[in-house]
Amino acid sequence: MPKRFVYILRSLTMPDRRYVGTTADVHARIAAHNAGLSPFTARYRPWRMTICIQFADERQAVRFERYLKSPSGRAFARRHFAVDGM
Numbered sequence: 001m002p003k004r005f006v007y008i009l010r011s012l013t014m015p016d017r018r019y020v021g022t023t024a025d026v027h028a029r030i031a032a033h034n035a036g037l038s039p040f041t042a043r044y045r046p047w048r049m050t051i052c053i054q055f056a057d058e059r060q061a062v063r064f065e066r067y068l069k070s071p072s073g074r075a076f077a078r079r080h081f082a083v084d085g086m
Contacts, residue, residue, distance in 0.1 A: 004061035008051040011044035022065045
């Protein structure tokens with residue numbers, strides 16, 4: 001079964017800007033964000049990864065990504081990952 005990753009990126013040009021995503025290939029996905037291939041992140045490039053969590057199950061990764069995008073998930077990230085601006 002392929003592994004999945006949930007990651008949090010921070011914009012280097014706008015440090016208060018964060019992006020949460022999921023992928024099977026972290027390095028390729030961050031390269032795509034920094035190349036401007038994602039319309040949601042292109043204007044805030046370059047990006048730096050601040051957190052990356054590996055999951056054995058895609059369903060769990062997607063559920064955790066959705067949670068991190070919720071108000072309580074943003075509070076969780078601030079508390080446990082020292083992620084400001086979420």
